[in-house]
Amino acid sequence: MAYKCDLNRMSDKIKTFSKFGDAGHGGITRYSLSPEAHMAREEFVKRMEAIGAKIECDDVACMYATIEGSDPNAKRIVLGSHVDSVKNGGNYDGILGVMTGMEVMETIVAEKIPHKHPITTMIWTNEEGSLYPPAMMVSGIICNDYIPEELRVNFKYENVMKSTPMDESEFANFGEALAATKFKGPKENRISPDKYCAMFETHLEQGPILEEAGNEVGAVQLVMGMFNYRVRFHGFTAHAGTFPMGKRHDALFAASTFLCEMHKRFDELNKGQEPEFVYTTGEIYVHPCIHTCIPDEAEFSLDVRHPDPELRKKVMGILKDMAKEEWCKCACEIEEQWVRDTVYFDKNLVRFVEESMEESGMKWQKILSGAGHDAQFCAYMLPTTMIFTRTKDGLSHCEPEFVSDEDCTAGATAALGAVLKADQFYE
């Protein structure tokens, strides 16, 4: 018989944590290491101490609440995510994974479920990077020796300590905010392979796939590889009123024409792909951006994600071919920003999650992650996997972001079962 987490206890956590940073219209703003984030951390300590967990912090303000297992030599199994949000974000992104860990531990204690390994719930500091970029900053620091070389410099301790705030802050940079927090401890307390044997992160899907399929939860298989480019066009500017149409080299017209044609060629390649690749042009800028001037420069961002490196290569091939052409008499130039390989989650842990979902009788499916998470860096260091919960309308990073209390509890139940399987699997 599968153990189940408690709906009422989960609902109470959701209600309570949603207050910390409440922006007054359904969502929260809870930047990392802000007073609001500290309130959430205090609540975490209070609730975890109430079940007899030991609280530890590391040098980058990650927090760990641990209950002992029956084997004093066993490594810890950890569940975790982050408590910080984007500006005007929702009540689930990040905190759901922390509440899930708490709920799993609370259930284990309440139901006196036997386990060999210590079980830990963890808060990763500054995942969103909303106030202090980059995103996934602290998992990047902690996993720095394990992540691919080309990513390392972005997350080098010395570099990210200098990260300056994007919004109002009483601190000049991330290092100062870190120096000021009371939730700090020795570097030895960091999550590491010598003390931890497995890590689970539960997160809302942030997409509409589970909802559409009528599934409560998803067993995440991997985080899709991606590439990110800037696509630029060079024309020349002239006066809106005095320059004949036929002689213009309009960089925005070029960018728009390219963008429409790119959609056509990409969609053609995507036909019949399972899964399809996703591509996004989220930013655009023109110069001089004056209504009476023909733009001489235009630039947009292109983000492409898919698990298969061969398909990503084909997509990149289309882009590179297109960039060789002239568009509306403008030269085109592309510049790679970053390329990231697909991160596959630990096969055993993925299987434990799937078995747990199945045995609990919930509606579930295999799913891929298009977004980045701390678990993705952690996966380079430790056996790691993720659980997704159904997300209303696929919305996230906004105030209407919503997961029902029932689905949050289902996610916790799935995590509990998987943790108990890992507890038996690992020495």
Add this chain to the structure above:
Amino acid sequence: MAYKCDLNRMSDKIKTFSKFGDAGHGGITRYSLSPEAHMAREEFVKRMEAIGAKIECDDVACMYATIEGSDPNAKRIVLGSHVDSVKNGGNYDGILGVMTGMEVMETIVAEKIPHKHPITTMIWTNEEGSLYPPAMMVSGIICNDYIPEELRVNFKYENVMKSTPMDESEFANFGEALAATKFKGPKENRISPDKYCAMFETHLEQGPILEEAGNEVGAVQLVMGMFNYRVRFHGFTAHAGTFPMGKRHDALFAASTFLCEMHKRFDELNKGQEPEFVYTTGEIYVHPCIHTCIPDEAEFSLDVRHPDPELRKKVMGILKDMAKEEWCKCACEIEEQWVRDTVYFDKNLVRFVEESMEESGMKWQKILSGAGHDAQFCAYMLPTTMIFTRTKDGLSHCEPEFVSDEDCTAGATAALGAVLKADQFYE
């Protein structure tokens, strides 16, 4: 026999005035009422006093240098333009019209050309509006009682005095900059129909039409009417990695698709039009403008210019029809920013300019102005017209902006002839 202006004297003025605000790479930055603009005004005073002209200033820092004519009761004939530039602008836009007036008066004095009317060269304050918007600010103030009602509020004295600087300035607003300048006088000194009978503005074409036709100068017939709209698209945002392509409502894809289709439909209508209408999409913005987010909002500017109100109506009809459709599952909305009728220049003055060009044996043509100028507001108040000079590559509002000394002198000769014809025509 037609009088001719002097190439060497004109060259000397061009060389001298190009120093005031010299940005070190061929062009100038000379904001209105800046120290650099004051240097140009000092030079104007020096040179005009040298030929015996009387210097006056009005309450909005416009300057007037006047030589008397033979009839003490005759109204003044004025030539003028502005001495301020855009940021990193060229050595001709504005100042050419002032140098032309000076050259005309210097020729009249040197050659002792008889004339009945007083002749004035005028500096219009703050035409570009680069530091203190809007453009054509001071002609808008001075002609406020005469310009169309819908424009008046933009140029109301009290309103524009509060205009705050777009760039670094020692003054908090235009009113303070005006209070600090020494080039100020009584309001009675303003150009007005009771003291002035005609106004001529010489300006570089800012387009490639004269150059391509092999003509030195153009007799400007009118300033094209125009309309300016914002075109907006409303979709919804979602995460770049987690949201399936088929369910996206991508506002930038919508804007790009609309923009390309608009080009197609507009170009179809433009086929065989003589002159063609010009249209420009100079600005674009998306929200939230993050590379990992599908844009939920996109907006671009649309500027359309043509002399014929019927054709402008047809163009607007296409726009309005297109806005009724849905684009890439995004709603479209258009908002009028302003609409301006065609301003026809005074028939007699236009004829005098054409006759003067013809009689001087220069290569000339009729031409239309797509850009706005102080002359356009002045035309509502006084008989007014403009002369255009050939512009290298059609470039303006940038450092490579260039008009040859010969073409500048041709413009001055054309202006001189027209002024002398006006001198005979008016009482």
